[in-house]
Structure formats: C-alpha cells, structure tokens
Amino acid sequence: MALQKHLCPYFIIILLSFLFSCSISTHNDDDHLPHNGYLESGYDFGAYPSYFGLLRGVKFNNDSAKRQHGVSDFIKFRKLGAASVKTVNVLNFGAKGDGSTDDTKAFEKAWAEVCSSSENVNFVVPQKKNYLLKPIRFSGPCKSDITMQIAGTIIASNDRSDYSKDGRHWLLFDSVKNIIVSGGGIINGNGNIWWKNSCKIDKSKPCKNAPTALTFYKCTNLVVKNIKVENAQQIHMSFEMCKNVQASNIVVNSPESSPNTDGIHITATQNIQISTSTIATGDDCVSIVSGSQKVQVLGITCGPGHGISIGSLGSGNSEEYVSDVLVNGAKLSGTTNGVRIKTWQGGSGSASNIKFQNVEMQNVQNPIIIDQNYCDQDEPCQEQGSAVQVKNVVYQSIKGTSASDVAIDFRCSKSYPCQGIVLQNVNLAAENSGISKAVCKNVNFLNSGTVSPRCP
Numbered sequence: 001m002a003l004q005k006h007l008c009p010y011f012i013i014i015l016l017s018f019l020f021s022c023s024i025s026t027h028n029d030d031d032h033l034p035h036n037g038y039l040e041s042g043y044d045f046g047a048y049p050s051y052f053g054l055l056r057g058v059k060f061n062n063d064s065a066k067r068q069h070g071v072s073d074f075i076k077f078r079k080l081g082a083a084s085v086k087t088v089n090v091l092n093f094g095a096k097g098d099g100s101t102d103d104t105k106a107f108e109k110a111w112a113e114v115c116s117s118s119e120n121v122n123f124v125v126p127q128k129k130n131y132l133l134k135p136i137r138f139s140g141p142c143k144s145d146i147t148m149q150i151a152g153t154i155i156a157s158n159d160r161s162d163y164s165k166d167g168r169h170w171l172l173f174d175s176v177k178n179i180i181v182s183g184g185g186i187i188n189g190n191g192n193i194w195w196k197n198s199c200k201i202d203k204s205k206p207c208k209n210a211p212t213a214l215t216f217y218k219c220t221n222l223v224v225k226n227i228k229v230e231n232a233q234q235i236h237m238s239f240e241m242c243k244n245v246q247a248s249n250i251v252v253n254s255p256e257s258s259p260n261t262d263g264i265h266i267t268a269t270q271n272i273q274i275s276t277s278t279i280a281t282g283d284d285c286v287s288i289v290s291g292s293q294k295v296q297v298l299g300i301t302c303g304p305g306h307g308i309s310i311g312s313l314g315s316g317n318s319e320e321y322v323s324d325v326l327v328n329g330a331k332l333s334g335t336t337n338g339v340r341i342k343t344w345q346g347g348s349g350s351a352s353n354i355k356f357q358n359v360e361m362q363n364v365q366n367p368i369i370i371d372q373n374y375c376d377q378d379e380p381c382q383e384q385g386s387a388v389q390v391k392n393v394v395y396q397s398i399k400g401t402s403a404s405d406v407a408i409d410f411r412c413s414k415s416y417p418c419q420g421i422v423l424q425n426v427n428l429a430a431e432n433s434g435i436s437k438a439v440c441k442n443v444n445f446l447n448s449g450t451v452s453p454r455c456p
Contacts, residue, residue, distance in 0.1 A: 296324075
C-alpha cells in the first residue's frame, strides 16, 4: 500500500512526537550480542535523517552518518611502528614456498612464535613464492600487536580429505586482537575442485558446505588491506562476530559461474567499514547478515556477481536483526542484483536504518529490490504469517540502467509491510531503451526529488 502524496497531518504529529521522545543510543559494544540471541537495540534517528528529514524539510548531512558509524573510532590501538618490532619470517621455520611442499607446519610454528612474543611482531610471508597450505587456525589471544605481511601467494590444498576435521574453514584467524593483515599478496582458494562438486553445478550431487577461504572470527581492532583473494572454495572473506574492523583495497576474483562464492560476508559484526575494493564473483559481492550493526560499505566496484545484499534473514523461522547500514559510492555492472534486501517468510526480527546512496548501475538485472518472499530451495516455500520487518530504508542518488523492465521491485509481506521506504533522486532507465517500471507490493513509501520509475 502506497503512502499517499499528501501525508496526513496527524500522522506527522504522531511520528515527530515519537522521534523526539526517543533517546539516542550509541550502541555500547558489549550490548550487541545478548545471550538469548541478537536483540534490536535503540535507534539513533539522528544518524538517518534522510527519511525523517524529508518530512521536516531538512536535507541529509553525511557527517552525521559518519559519526554514527564511528569511522574515526574504528582502530584505536597503537601504531605498530611506535615500539620495538620483532620480525618472524616463515622461511626461517621451514617453509619452502615452492607450491608443492606442504608448508602448513612451518606456518603453525611461525604463528606460535608470533603469538607468544611480548614485542610487537611483523609476521612476514615473503614475495615471489607460493605457499601450499592445508586448513590452518591462527588462534589468539596473543601477547602483542601483530602485522602479517602476506607478500607471496598462499595456495589451498585441493585434496578435499584435508578438510575432514573442519569443512567450513581454510585460513582462520580466531580471537586475535590488534592485528593488521596486508602485504599485497594473493590468497588462492583453489576452488575449482569444490565448484564442480557443488549441487548447484551438478544436480546429482548432495548439497554440502565448502570452506571459506579467509575467516576472521571474534577478532577485535582488525585491519585488512591490500590483499587479493581469488578462486575461493566458497565464501572468499568472512567477518564473524568481530568488532572494530577496517578492510580496504581488497580484490576478490572468481568466475561468474562459481557457486556460493560471496566476496565479503559480514555476520554478527559491529563497527566495520569496507572500502575501495573490487569484487568479481559468482554470488553476492557483499553480504550482510544477522547480528551486524554499524556497517559501512564505501566505494565498492561489483561485477560480475549478485550485487550488495542484506540477508538473507529469517530462514528456518529464525529471529534475526541487521541495522545501521550505509552503502555509499558503489558501482555495479552486469550483476544479477543491485542493492537487495532479502528475507524468508516465517522469520522475525528486522532489517532497519539502512541507506543506499550515490550508487551507479550499468545493465543490472534487478537494480533495487526488497524481497520478503525469498526462497532459495528446490521445493516451494509455504506462505506464512510472520516475517522479518523491513523499515527505515533510504535510496538516495541512485542512477543507471536496468537489464530488465522492472528497475524497482518491492515485494513486501502482507502481514509486515515495508515501512518508511524513501526514494530520493533515483533514475533507472531500461538498458534496451525501453520503459522501466516499478513493482510495489505492501510498501509504505515516499518519493522525493526526481524518481524514475515511480511506484504506482
């Protein structure tokens, strides 16, 4: 149902009274993950003035969004060059780097030295070498700050039996604080052996999980930069239950046909900024799922792939939350989706306080989409009464071309309609010079400025 052109004065009065009565929450880090699941914390409406500002005639101020996401507060730990630094080189622990010798033990020994050091450590993986690794866990907590310089190429074992103990991870950083991972090197997941055994490629095979190439789990004060991750077994890079993360100048590269190969996956993570990165893959370029808050995705180039997605949320009737997300300056070309929110029927929770702005799209199949009837399974999904609530979503300064005639597709729940959806200065034309259109079901929306196509 569409919000009428002339808003009811009583609605405005009630809404503004509610806003001014709300307290402003700064999301203390320790409050995000209660023991009984991910509960939605109080909103900072001042950080999302586009929707509410339009009602009051106030223009959006980008600085407020930056303050909300705490960009200047992401990394507070001391610079590693400020104190004495110990260098640990994997070659000194027996690594060969010839691409055929198993270097896993050498990396494990080197990490033990790194993590036990009372001095700040520079962990060096030298260039012009290829290091073959089986699944490995870089476990913390460690005694000091760490810089891991990956200058060479790390290659995954393509023997699937090597992953029998842990089929979900290849390179795993577990509970490490104050670490920088950089160096300009390459992480190669050797994914082809996994792709051809995927049920999405070969329908005769059972559906099984494959390893994530690079996982950061429960890491705090983390910088990842100047790294290329390619041909992942499944997800390329995943941040899980992390806090205070900056990832920049990341290159992800896998074939468009590679199954389930999300570029950067964010789950249950707070205060994370992904910036200035290029992602070409067979699934979502960036996926943001339950428990994630204060997420910034800035200056991402995406394609091929499935676009930038929030969700899926609510599978298996689960209660899931995502909030405080800013996507700014993305460029998408030839992707199946542009900016997408996807939720399953039967779930609960919410996806809220989300802003997509300054996004350019070229030949994108579904440029703007909210799908509350997402169903990624062989058998049809049954219609259910409950749904993940989608609310307070702003699309601002979005332009480009749609590969389909439906450029804006809002398929929201009958029971839980999408609330507070704002389109401001949106211009999406059909790629084939046809007429693009908007499909809008069960959505409360507001247009501002030039919006094309418009919801009927």
